[in-house]
Structures are given as structure tokens and as C-alpha cells.
Amino acid sequence: MKVLVCVKQTFDTEAKIELKDGKIAEAGINLIINPYDEVAVEGAIQLKEKNVVNEVVVISAGADKAMDAIRTALAMGADRGILIKQDTAADEYARAVALAAVIKEENPELVLAGHVAADDGSSQVPTRIAEILGYPHINVITSLEIADGKVTCSSEADGGTQVTEVSLPAVISSQVSWNEPRYPSMKGIMQAKKKPVSTVDAVAADNKIKIVEYALPAAKQAGIKIEEDPDVAAAKLADWIMNTAKAEIKK
Amino acid sequence: MYFGFTELQGGYDVPMRIVGANVPYEWLIYIIMFIPITIFLYGAWQRIKLWLLAKGEQHRNDNLGQRFLSWFTFTFAQARVIRKPFAGFMHFLLFWGFVVLAIAAGVDAAHFWLGWPHIEGASYIWFSWVVDWLGFLGLIGIIALAIVRYIQKPDRLNDTKVSDGWVILLVFTILLTGFVIEGLRISAQITMSSTMQQIAYERSASPFGWLFAYPFLNVSLDSVLIWHRILWWFHMAIAFLLIALVPFTKLWHIVTGMLNYFFRDLGPSAVPMVYNIEEAETFGVENIEDFGWKDLLDLDACIRCGRCQENCPAYNTGKALNPKITIIQNMKKHLEAKAPYLLEAKAAGEHEAAEVAMTSEAAEAVEEVNPMEQSLIYDIVTTEVIWDCTNCRACMEHCPMFIEHIPKIVEMRRNLVMWQGDMPSEAQMAFTNMERNYNPWGVGFANRADWLNERGIRELVNLVPEDGKEFEYLLYAGCAVSFDDRYKKVGEALVRLLDKAGVSFGYLGTEEYCCGDSARRLGNEYLYQTLVQSNLDSFNNYGVKKIIVVCPHGYNALKNEYPQMGGNFEVYHYTEILAKLVAEGKLKADKALGAKITYHDSCFLGRHNKIYDQPRQVLKAAGTNLVEIEKGKNFGFCCGAGGGRMWLEEHAVEGYKRINDTRTDQLLVPEPEMIVTNCPFCLTMISDGVKGAEAEEKTKVFDVAEVLWKSMSN
Numbered sequence: 001m002k003v004l005v006c007v008k009q010t011f012d013t014e015a016k017i018e019l020k021d022g023k024i025a026e027a028g029i030n031l032i033i034n035p036y037d038e039v040a041v042e043g044a045i046q047l048k049e050k051n052v053v054n055e056v057v058v059i060s061a062g063a064d065k066a067m068d069a070i071r072t073a074l075a076m077g078a079d080r081g082i083l084i085k086q087d088t089a090a091d092e093y094a095r096a097v098a099l100a101a102v103i104k105e106e107n108p109e110l111v112l113a114g115h116v117a118a119d120d121g122s123s124q125v126p127t128r129i130a131e132i133l134g135y136p137h138i139n140v141i142t143s144l145e146i147a148d149g150k151v152t153c154s155s156e157a158d159g160g161t162q163v164t165e166v167s168l169p170a171v172i173s174s175q176v177s178w179n180e181p182r183y184p185s186m187k188g189i190m191q192a193k194k195k196p197v198s199t200v201d202a203v204a205a206d207n208k209i210k211i212v213e214y215a216l217p218a219a220k221q222a223g224i225k226i227e228e229d230p231d232v233a234a235a236k237l238a239d240w241i242m243n244t245a246k247a248e249i250k251k
Numbered sequence: 252m253y254f255g256f257t258e259l260q261g262g263y264d265v266p267m268r269i270v271g272a273n274v275p276y277e278w279l280i281y282i283i284m285f286i287p288i289t290i291f292l293y294g295a296w297q298r299i300k301l302w303l304l305a306k307g308e309q310h311r312n313d314n315l316g317q318r319f320l321s322w323f324t325f326t327f328a329q330a331r332v333i334r335k336p337f338a339g340f341m342h343f344l345l346f347w348g349f350v351v352l353a354i355a356a357g358v359d360a361a362h363f364w365l366g367w368p369h370i371e372g373a374s375y376i377w378f379s380w381v382v383d384w385l386g387f388l389g390l391i392g393i394i395a396l397a398i399v400r401y402i403q404k405p406d407r408l409n410d411t412k413v414s415d416g417w418v419i420l421l422v423f424t425i426l427l428t429g430f431v432i433e434g435l436r437i438s439a440q441i442t443m444s445s446t447m448q449q450i451a452y453e454r455s456a457s458p459f460g461w462l463f464a465y466p467f468l469n470v471s472l473d474s475v476l477i478w479h480r481i482l483w484w485f486h487m488a489i490a491f492l493l494i495a496l497v498p499f500t501k502l503w504h505i506v507t508g509m510l511n512y513f514f515r516d517l518g519p520s521a522v523p524m525v526y527n528i529e530e531a532e533t534f535g536v537e538n539i540e541d542f543g544w545k546d547l548l549d550l551d552a553c554i555r556c557g558r559c560q561e562n563c564p565a566y567n568t569g570k571a572l573n574p575k576i577t578i579i580q581n582m583k584k585h586l587e588a589k590a591p592y593l594l595e596a597k598a599a600g601e602h603e604a605a606e607v608a609m610t611s612e613a614a615e616a617v618e619e620v621n622p623m624e625q626s627l628i629y630d631i632v633t634t635e636v637i638w639d640c641t642n643c644r645a646c647m648e649h650c651p652m653f654i655e656h657i658p659k660i661v662e663m664r665r666n667l668v669m670w671q672g673d674m675p676s677e678a679q680m681a682f683t684n685m686e687r688n689y690n691p692w693g694v695g696f697a698n699r700a701d702w703l704n705e706r707g708i709r710e711l712v713n714l715v716p717e718d719g720k721e722f723e724y725l726l727y728a729g730c731a732v733s734f735d736d737r738y739k740k741v742g743e744a745l746v747r748l749l750d751k752a753g754v755s756f757g758y759l760g761t762e763e764y765c766c767g768d769s770a771r772r773l774g775n776e777y778l779y780q781t782l783v784q785s786n787l788d789s790f791n792n793y794g795v796k797k798i799i800v801v802c803p804h805g806y807n808a809l810k811n812e813y814p815q816m817g818g819n820f821e822v823y824h825y826t827e828i829l830a831k832l833v834a835e836g837k838l839k840a841d842k843a844l845g846a847k848i849t850y851h852d853s854c855f856l857g858r859h860n861k862i863y864d865q866p867r868q869v870l871k872a873a874g875t876n877l878v879e880i881e882k883g884k885n886f887g888f889c890c891g892a893g894g895g896r897m898w899l900e901e902h903a904v905e906g907y908k909r910i911n912d913t914r915t916d917q918l919l920v921p922e923p924e925m926i927v928t929n930c931p932f933c934l935t936m937i938s939d940g941v942k943g944a945e946a947e948e949k950t951k952v953f954d955v956a957e958v959l960w961k962s963m964s965n
């Protein structure tokens with residue numbers, strides 16, 4: 001059985017985002033595998049270790065740099081990679097179309113993905129892929145079991161857990177709490193260098209959305225610190241709230 | 252001591268050493284002696300063959316002069332051994348007793364084989380007197396050591412074996428029978444002497460042998476002579492037995508000890524480098540034979556004195572790690588069990604190794620477990636033990652044999668991390684953080700210099716990439732100053748002090764990276780080397796020559812380990828600089844604090860780098876009343892955070908406190924107003940400890956720099 005994992009290369013979650021000419025400045029930003037996708041890769045490798053599947057293929061759509069994300073997944077233990085070369089300005093629709101085309105060709109029994117990308121956070125791509133391929137889809141899963149051509153997953157539902165069963169092939173997207181992704185060993189990294197990665201061009205698809213503007217959140221204002229005994233401090237604070245911050249008190 | 256039987260020898264007046272008087276065929280021993288010597292050599296070769304199984308590379312043939320000196324001092328002055336006051340001194344006596352007795356015996360053999368002349372007259376009396384005294388002191392030594400092991404029973408000797416007793420008994424019997432033989436001979440001598448002068452000679456030459464003569468004075472001369480003869484042969488037999496037994500018993504430490512004094516690591520405290528890591532085919536040590544020869548020699552050198560165990564913070568808080576037993580001795584047993592297979596495989600040629608292991612005759616001799624199938628890191632040492640170590644260096648500091656525990660542990664961690672990919676998830680988190688944001692906390696690296704603004708000291712600092720001004724010293728602030736809110740205050744105090752003293756210093760901000768110490772000591776050598784390279788590129792880019800480091804871990808790395816990768820800078824810990832500025836009068840405390848304080852010697856400043864005095868000088872200059880605690884300086888007990896353990900959870904073992912709480916209790920004994928540290932990790936661990944002990948009201952935890960800054964009106 002073959003599993004295909006969609007991995008996206010995203011900004012490091014701690015990266016300092018700055019805008020330059022209305023766009024996100026990429027210089028000095030470290031790129032990582034989307035943390036949710038790392039979980040999906042780990043999940044796939046664990047299935048392989050349990051001999052449930054025999055091949056783990058990672059695919060990523062993006063610029064040449066995305067090769068690093070593929071190599072990291074290979075170092076963790078995936079078997080093979082496919083880089084779909086695509087403009088980084090592609091939207092969720094175009095990405096899903098490109099990915100779905102390759103998935104169709106590869107024809108895996110299971111497609112794993114992260115449920116959301118840490119950068120744009122739109123949570124659409126796996127759902128769209130499932131739609132394009134006409135596969136069943138379970139989102140935000142925290143466990144997965146495969147038996148008799150069926151996948152059973154738990155996923156987070158509002159205030160509880162939902163257990164869902166679908167038949168294969170299917171698209172499943174992961175929540176971070178599914179597992180703890182492994183740290184690639186040097187052995188893994190060395191082996192990854194020898195694992196095959198093919199490169200294909202993305203099938204053409206026009207974006208359906210247009211990003212009009214990026215803006216950074218307003219800088220947090222420095223707080224004030226009143227260092228006095230509690231009675232004096234309380235009076236000063238009340239004064240500050242009323243007269244400096246000019247808070248409106250609603251009754 | 253060996254004055255003898257003048258009448259029997261035909262009589263002469265000059266005192267001299269006569270061997271074999273009253274012992275027909277005495278000369279036979281000079282022939283027989285080749286039997287024990289042959290057995291000794293055979294046994295020694297069996298041990299050496301084990302060391303030669305090592306596949307790892309280790310070079311210890313540099314600095315021969317210094318090595319010779321090391322061998323000489325640590326063997327003959329027993330400089331490490333006597334650090335343990337009582338047992339060490341008793342060993343010193345036993346050692347010298349045996350050395351001198353061996354010289355005396357050697358003089359006899361040389362007389363027989365090489366025709367050396369007898370020692371005569373006054374020189375003989377002196378010679379005999381010295382031999383007699385040292386033999387006696389040796390006897391005292393062995394008795395005292397037996398008392399320590401069997402009556403005092405310190406915990407460090409918690410693995411006494413039957414063979415320990417036999418060896419003590421053998422040594423004791425050799426020394427005792429020596430004196431009894433002498434006593435018998437002297438008593439015969441007294442009976443036979445023709446002049447009082449001869450008896451007086453005896454007395455001055457053999458002050459202790461003389462005492463042993465008393466019981467025999469009333470025994471008939473014939474019986475004395477017969478007993479003398481019998482005991483003499485018995486004495487020789489057991490002395491030869493001892494020689495033959497050396498390679499097969501703990502006595503082997505006589506040889507391995509000297510080898511270890513010669514081949515010990517002479518360099519500063521540093522983890523061995525992995526060169527050409529990009530091309531490496533395996534990482535760290537997975538099998539016992541992957542170690543280097545010196546590491547395997549170390550296993551043979553361990554005398555099970557337990558000094559490492561006694562000082563190990565992990566052992567003392569009930570962890571699975573015990574440097575003596577669960578590291579060194581378990582590895583030794585494993586090597587011994589595995590060696591027959593490895594030797595057979597080696598003889599048969601490498602490619603057949605596996606098959607040999609299966610069909611080996613040795614396999615039948617071994618019970619159920621085949622040592623070839625046992626894993627060093629999983630079955631023998633175990634991962635729990637490997638991760639328990641804080642790299643505090645107490646074991647290496649106190650080991651009388653200079654055994655190198657930390658490098659072995661780090662090698663096994665390297666295999667776990669870089670080869671097996673098996674590590675605690677907290678370690679994984681720390682690695683990812685260091686990899687992506689160049690600090691173990693994982694805060695965005697772009698914010699590395701933000702602490703300057705947060706602490707309001709931006710204008711006091713030459714942030715070189717922005718300000719571009721010349722500087723004499725680079726202030727390597729490190730990750731803790733950059734990202735740990737508590738430690739930012741220490742960074743601030745230090746900056747203010749340097750500024751006040753007019754020191755010219757620059758700071759690299761976001762072009763400074765994690766020193767890599769935690770990565771390296773947790774076994775991630777690859778990540779460590781990547782970080783070092785980034786720092787070296789930065790340092791070289793800005794023409795750095797002198798560096799002041801805040802964190803002792805960074806200090807140790809930059810000073811002792813970066814040179815392995817070509818780093819060539821003058822590196823100072825900030826306490827060294829402050830002590831110098833205080834001594835030069837550039838920093839003057841004018842508000843003497845007077846507070847009662849205790850000081851915690853961090854492992855990486857203390858044992859790893861022997862900086863004990865400078866921080867104390869600074870604290871004294873600040874007018875504090877420093878009370879030394881029991882476990883200070885090189886006996887300092889770890890805070891629990893070294894060796895990358897800062898990032899791993901410590902689970903208290905039932906019946907024990909955690910390492911940091913144990914250390915805090917020691918520091919709280921004098922009820923100080925402050926506990927002062929010099930390391931961000933220690934500051935965190937001990938602050939937690941003080942909180943845990945609910946002593947926060949009475950005792951505050953500060954860093955040396957903060958204390959000095961507080962003592963100055965600004």
C-alpha cells in the first residue's frame with residue numbers, strides 16, 4: 001500500500017515578519033516543514049514501521065527551495081519525493097489542482113496532509129484535493145487506523161471527539177496532537193541524500209483569488225508600571241484609566 | 252633488615268646484605284622467578300589484546316615530556332590518590348612500602364644475575380633502615396585499607412568482591428611474613444653473635460624486624476633456623492604468586508594506573524572532535540569496540556574506588572547512573588564477555604565475523620546471552636544512564652586514575668542522536684530550536700538583540716553590525732542573556748559594569764549564535780559544528796580577537812572546544828574580567844553589602860576550567876560576607892543543568908530530591924541572604940530550588956555581576 005504525504009514549506013513559526021513594498025520580506029527568514037505536515041509525515045512513517053504500508057511518498061508544490069522540506073521528510077524516513085515546481089504566488093485552488101494532478105498519476109491508497117498551513121492558515125488544500133479527486137476526506141485527525149480497506153480516524157469536534165470511518169482511497173488531514181514527529185538522525189539525513197526525488201512542472205491553473213494587501217498587526221503599546229504601595233497605586237491606576245486612557249465606563 | 256647470619260656465612264665484621272643465609276638452594280628463586288614473570292607477561296598480553304580491539308582512533312603520543320612528568324608525579328607522589336585524605340595516604344604508604352621492597356628484591360636479583368656488589372657498611376645500615384621502615388608503613392597501609400573496606404565501609408565501596416579480600420590478605424601476608432622471617436633471623440643472629448656490636452648493628456638496621464625477634468628469643472636455635480627456612484620459601488612463593496596474579500586481579504591497576512598517568516588527556520576540558528563529519532559513515536559509539544584504545548584501557552584502570560560515584564550528582568539523587576558501576580564496570584564486563592568472539596572474528600577476518608560469532612566454541616561457554624547480540628547502549632549501559640549525566644566532571648576530577656567518563660557518555664549520546672535517532676523529546680525540541688532560531692529556547696533569532704532595549708542599555712553598547720565602531724573585546728552575551736528574562740538583568744549589570752570601567756567592547760546581536768554546548772553535550776555534534784561555524788564566520792568577519800563570555804558553558808566551548816574548529820581567540824569569563832577591573836581599581840564598590848552569602852561554583856567554570864578564585868575576589872570586593880559551604884570548589888555539587896540536561900525534565904526518584912533541590916539545600920545551610928552563581932543555568936535551577944524550599948523570603952539568588960553592581964552607587 002502506498003501513502004502520499006503533502007508537505008508545504010512554510011516560514012519558521014518564530015520568524016519575524018516584515019513587509020517590504022507591500023509584500024512579505026523573505027530575506028533572513030528560515031523555512032521549515034509546516035509543523036502539521038511533519039505530523040502527517042510521522043504518521044505515514046509509523047504506518048510503514050507497522051508494515052501497514054510499504055511506500056511513503058512526499059510531494060510538495062513550490063519553489064526549488066521546497067526541496068529542503070522534501071529532504072527533511074526523506075531524512076525522517078519517507079522513501080521518495082516529488083517536487084512540483086509552482087510559482088509561490090499560487091493560491092489554494094491552484095495548489096490543490098497541481099497536487100491533485102500528481103496524486104492522480106501516483107494513485108496512492110491514502111493521501112495524508114496537515115490540516116492547516118502555519119503561514120496563510122487557510123485550511124483549504126486537503127479539502128479541495130479530496131473534492132477534485134472525488135475521495136472521502138477526514139479533517140483534523142488525532143488518530144488513524146487502517147483495516148480491511150477502510151480508515152478509521154478520531155478527530156476533534158466541537159467539545160468532543162468524532163470517530164469517522166471512510167473507505168480507501170481517502171484524503172486525511174492531521175492535527176498536531178496526532179503524534180510527535182521524530183528528529184531526523186544523521187543516518188536518516190545521509191540516507192535521504194540517496195533517495196530519489198523527481199521534479200515535475202505544475203499543471204496550469206489560474207488563481208481564483210487576489211491578495212489585495214498585507215498589513216502587520218499594530219505594534220503593542222508599552223504598558224505603564226505603577227510602583228507604589230497598593231492604596232496609592234490603586235488611586236493612581238484609577239486616575240490613569242479615567243484621565244489618560246479616557247476609558248468609557250458602561251453601566 | 253637483611254643483615255645476616257655472619258657465623259653461618261663464615262663470619263665477617265662489616266654489616267652487609269646477605270641473601271639466602273640459612274636457605275640452601277636459595278639461588279633457585281632467581282631461576283624460578285621467571286615462572287611468575289612469564290605468567291605476568293602472558294596475562295598482560297591478554298589484557299593488551301582487549302585494548303587493541305578498539306576501532307576508534309585516539310592519539311596520545313604527543314607531548315612526551317609532559318606525559319613523562321605526569322606519569323612520574325601521579326605515580327610516585329600519588330598526587331591524585333592522596334586527595335582522599337585517609338585512604339589516599341594509606342595507599343601512599345602501601346605504595347611506597349612496595350616500591351622500596353621491590354627495589355630491595357631487585358638489588359638481590361641484580362646481584363645474582365648481573366653481579367652487582369653487595370651494599371656494605373654504613374650505607375647498608377641506612378638502606379636496611381629505610382627498607383624496614385617502609386615495609387612497616389606498608390603493613391600499616393594495608394591494614395588501614397582493610398579497615399576502611401571492611402569496618403568503615405563507606406558507600407563508595409559498595410561493590411566489594413571476595414577477590415578484594417583475597418588480594419588484601421595476600422599483600423598483608425607477604426608483608427607480615429617478611430617481618431616474621433626477619434624476626435626469626437635476628438633472633439638467631441642474637442643467639443649466635445660474638446660481639447655486642449653486631450647486635451647493635453641489627454638494631455639500627457632493622458628497627459621493626461628487631462621487634463619481631465622478641466617472641467623467638469626463647470625458642471631453640473634449631474627450631475628458629477628451620478622455621479626461618481620454611482617461612483622464607485613460603486614468603487617467596489606468595490610473593491611470586493602476587494606477581495603472577497597482577498594481570499588477573501585488581502592488582503593490574505598498578506600497570507594500568509601508570510599507563511593512564513602517561514596517556515591521560517593533557518588538554519583542556521573538551522569533548523573530542525568529530526572531524527569531517529560530512530563524510531562520516533557512522534556516528535558515536537554503538538559497540539564497545541567502537542571506542543578508542545585509551546577508552547578501553549580506562550576500563551582496565553578502574554580500581555572501583557568509588558570516588559566518582561561518591562561525587563556524582565546523578566548517583567547521589569538515586570538515578571540509574573553510577574559512573575563506577577553502570578558505566579565503567581558494566582562496560583568492562585561487557586568487553587570481557589564479548590572479547591573472545593571479537594578476537595576470534597579478528598583472527599578469522601572481518602567478513603566472517605558474524606558467522607564466527609554463531610559457531611564459536613566460546614558461545615557454548617557463555618550462558619543464555621550471547622554478548623555479540625547485546626547492545627552496548629540499550630542492554631549494557633542503557634539509555635537511561637546515558638541521559639542521566641550532567642557532564643559535571645566530578646567523576647573525572649576525583650578519579651585517581653584519570654578515567655575519562657564524559658567523552659564516553661557523549662560518544663554514546665552521539666550514536667543515539669545521530670545514528671539511532673533516539674532521544675528524549677525535550678532534547679529534540681531543544682535541537683529544533685537551536686537549528687531554526689540559534690537558541691535552545693526557540694525564540695525568533697531576529698529578536699536576539701532586543702534585550703538591550705528592554706533593559707534600557709542600548710546606548711551603552713556598541714552593537715557592531717549597526718554601530719560599526721571599533722572594539723577591543725567582543726561581548727559574547729549568549730542565549731540566556733538574549734532570551735531568558737531573568738538573565739537579561741545579569742546581562743544588563745555586566746554591560747553597566749563594563750561601561751563604567753571604560754572597557755571597549757562590541758556586541759554582535761543577531762549575528763551572534765548559540766555556542767552549541769548543549770547540542771554537543773546532548774550528542775548532536777552535527778548541529779554543534781553548524782553553530783560553531785556560524786559563530787566563527789561572524790567572529791572572523793568582525794576581526795574579533797578577545798572575547799568576554801557570560802555563560803560558563805559558552806566560555807568552555809569558545810575557549811576549549813572552538814580551537815578544534817580553528818577558533819583562535821583570547822577567551823575570558825566575565826568574572827575574570829571583573830576581578831581584573833576590581834584589582835586595577837577601575838571598579839570600586841562603595842556600598843559594601845555586608846550580606847551573608849553562599850557561592851555556588853558552577854561545574855563549567857569550576858571543575859572544567861578551574862576558575863574558583865576570581866568570582867570570590869569580586870564577591871569580596873563587593874563587601875559580602877561569603878560563607879564557604881561544605882561542597883565548594885572542586886567538590887561543588889552540580890545544579891543539574893549541565894550536559895544539556897537544562898532542557899530535559901528531571902524526575903525525582905522516590906526517597907531522593909532532585910539535583911537542583913539537593914544542591915540548594917547545601918547552599919542554604921548557613922542561612923544566607925543571597926546565593927550567588929555565575930551561570931544562567933545554575934541561576935534558574937537554584938532559583939527553582941529556593942522556591943521549592945520555600946526560602947524565597949529569606950534568600951535571594953543573584954549572579955556575581957549583579958552583586959558587584961549592587962555594591963556600587965551609580
Ligand SMILES: Cc1cc2nc3c(=O)[nH]c(=O)nc-3n(C[C@H](O)[C@H](O)[C@H](O)COP(=O)(O)OP(=O)(O)OC[C@H]3O[C@@H](n4cnc5c(N)ncnc54)[C@H](O)[C@@H]3O)c2cc1C
Nearest residue numbers: 092115116117120121122123124125126127128139140209
Ligand atoms: C482553521 C480553518 C481555516 C480556514 N480558512 C479558510 C480560508 O482561509 N478560506 C476559505 O475559503 N475557507 C477557510 N476555511 C473553511 C474551510 O475551507 C471549510 O472547512 C470548508 O470550506 C467548508 O467545509 P465544512 O465541512 O467545514 O463546513 P460545512 O459543514 O460544509 O458548512 C459550511 C457552510 O456551508 C453552508 N451549508 C452547509 N450545509 C448546508 C445546507 N444543508 N444548506 C444550506 N447551507 C449549507 C452553510 O452556510 C454552512 O455554514 C477554514 C476552515 C478552518 C477549520
Ligand code: SF4
Nearest residue numbers: 563640641643644646
Ligand atoms: S559527569 Fe557528573 S553526572 Fe556525569 S557521570 Fe560524572 S559525576 Fe556523574
Ligand code: SF4
Nearest residue numbers: 553554556557559650
Ligand atoms: S572510575 Fe575512577 S573514581 Fe570511579 S571507581 Fe573507577 S577508579 Fe575510582
